[in-house]
Amino acid sequence: MSTGAQATMTSLQRGLLAAMVVGVAASSFALKDYRLYQLTQVLSYAIALLGLNLLTGYNGQISLGHGAFFAIGAYSAAILIGQFGVPYPIALLLAGLICFVFGLLIGLPALRLEGLYLALATFALAVTVPQVLKSKMIERWTGGVRGLNLEKPTTPLDLPLSPDQWLFLVALGIAIVMFILARNLLASRVGSALMAIREHPLAAEAMGIDSARYKTLVFGVSALYTGIAGALSALSVQFVAPDSFTSFLSLSLLVGIVVGGLGTLSGAIYGAFFIQFIPNLADSVSKAAPTAVYGALMLTFVFAMPAGIAGALTSLQRWARHCCTKRAATPMRINRA
Numbered sequence: 277m278s279t280g281a282q283a284t285m286t287s288l289q290r291g292l293l294a295a296m297v298v299g300v301a302a303s304s305f306a307l308k309d310y311r312l313y314q315l316t317q318v319l320s321y322a323i324a325l326l327g328l329n330l331l332t333g334y335n336g337q338i339s340l341g342h343g344a345f346f347a348i349g350a351y352s353a354a355i356l357i358g359q360f361g362v363p364y365p366i367a368l369l370l371a372g373l374i375c376f377v378f379g380l381l382i383g384l385p386a387l388r389l390e391g392l393y394l395a396l397a398t399f400a401l402a403v404t405v406p407q408v409l410k411s412k413m414i415e416r417w418t419g420g421v422r423g424l425n426l427e428k429p430t431t432p433l434d435l436p437l438s439p440d441q442w443l444f445l446v447a448l449g450i451a452i453v454m455f456i457l458a459r460n461l462l463a464s465r466v467g468s469a470l471m472a473i474r475e476h477p478l479a480a481e482a483m484g485i486d487s488a489r490y491k492t493l494v495f496g497v498s499a500l501y502t503g504i505a506g507a508l509s510a511l512s513v514q515f516v517a518p519d520s521f522t523s524f525l526s527l528s529l530l531v532g533i534v535v536g537g538l539g540t541l542s543g544a545i546y547g548a549f550f551i552q553f554i555p556n557l558a559d560s561v562s563k564a565a566p567t568a569v570y571g572a573l574m575l576t577f578v579f580a581m582p583a584g585i586a587g588a589l590t591s592l593q594r595w596a597r598h599c600c601t602k603r604a605a606t607p608m609r610i611n612r613a
Contacts, residue, residue, distance in 0.1 A: 301448060309440040313512055314552060316440070319447040320509040321548035323454050325532045326541065327501025330458060332530075333539035334467070335494045336474035338391065341382075341398030342502050343526030344405035345375045349503030350510035350521070351409065354424045355417055364429045364511070368450070371507035372500045379499025383492040402526040406518040423517030426510055447508050454501060459541060461497070470494055502529075535577045537584025546585040550577070 304312060324346055331337050352371040356362040362370065382401065389397050409418050418424065428439040435442070461467055469490050472480040481487055510516050528551050536547025558569035581588040 297448070297452065301445060304441050304444050309438060312440040312444045316444045316447045316512040317509060318545075318548045318552045319444075319451045320505045320512065321529075321532065321551045322505075322544045323451055323508070324502045324505035324529055325536060325544035325547045325551075326454060326458055327498040327505070328529050329533045329536075329539065329541070329544055330461075330470075330501070331494055331498035333533055333537075333543075334462060334474060335470045335491065337386070337491060337495065338395040338530075339398040339498070340395045340523075340526050340530060341401035342498070342529050343521050343523065344401045345378065345499040345502040346506035346509070346525060346529075347405050347409065347516075347518075347521035348378055349375050349506030350516045351418060351424070352503065353507035353510050354426050354516045358424055358426060359417070368504055368507045372504040375503025375506075376496045376500040378503075379496035380492055382499070383495030386495065387488050387491055399523065399526065402523045406521050409518040409521075419517075421518065423515060423520075426514045426516070428511055428514060443511060447512070450504065450508065454504070455541060455544075458501075462541075466490070466493075531574060533584075535574065535581075535584060537586030540584065540586040542589075543584050543586040550585075 300315075307315070324342065327345075328339060328342050331339055349371040352374045353367045356367040356370055357364060382398070386394055386397060408414075410421050411418075412420065428443050429446070431437045431439060431442040437445070462470075469480070469485045472483065472485060473487050473490060477487055513520075532547030532551045533543060534547075535550045536545070537543025554573055555566070555570055558573060559566040561569045577585070583591070
């Protein structure tokens with residue numbers, strides 16, 4: 277394919293993406309508040325999955341503790357807004373920065389761990405954080421087992437939007453910015469170094485790549501993404517409590533990147549829809565055993581699409597392109613009878 281054709285295809289993809297974003301934003305005026313709440317949750321999960329995919333999909337570090345960063349981001353925003361009166365935008369940014377620091381602190385000792393050992397260490401984090409949030413020593417800040425209530429940000433400038441519409445549009449804008457930043461990061465030398473470490477750590481070090489620095493950095497960036505996602509989710513739900521951030525959340529995030537597609541940016545979106553809607557679907561199918569239905573659906577996705585939904589769509593696109601190219605290359609037969 278020529279360079280011009282590639283440029284045209286890229287422009288077409290960008291146009292379709294822009295049209296989709298505009299369509300989603302316009303749909304907020306037609307959807308009810310509950311649907312907007314669900315879509316806001318989808319955007320929150322998509323940002324969290326994007327952060328986890330940077331760590332696991334692109335760098336190869338397995339984490340079962342990102343639910344803890346989700347909780348830290350949610351509680352940070354709730355405390356900053358509710359108890360210190362920090363404006364919502366600044367609270368979201370600070371929540372991400374707080375999780376970035378926690379990610380760096382966790383990433384440093386995690387350098388000595390790999391594979392299942394790292395997964396177990398991060399899983400311990402996911403189990404510990406909800407219990408710490410219940411502690412009476414910090415109950416005055418966290419609310420203990422009762423949790424904390426939040427209010428959704430009010431619509432500025434007297435715009436004709438409900439709080440749910442405004443929060444959805446804010447979440448959509450933040451998600452777009454986070455995806456662009458992730459794409460630029462992966463397209464830079466840092467992204468190349470992360471993937472080189474994933475593919476062959478010894479070869480990457482032989483090439484002069486500082487594995488320790490990059491592993492710690494991506495752990496912090498991944499936690500930053502997840503913390504901002506947790507803060508957005510807290511604003512959407514208007515409530516945070518320790519039992520909302522159990523270890524099942526961390527497992528769900530890992531399932532989300534596997535189902536959506538490891539090592540893909542778009543996989544975060546597909547995985548977010550899976551996390552938000554599949555448990556509800558499983559509950560509607562069977563009230564008696566929703567977890568069994570959820571497990572069956574998860575296995576179906578894994579066996580039917582081992583490369584995730586993003587991988588399956590890419591394969592389908594390649595197949596369609598191959599068919600079109602083959603058809604165009606086939607010479608037309610002329611009937612001379």
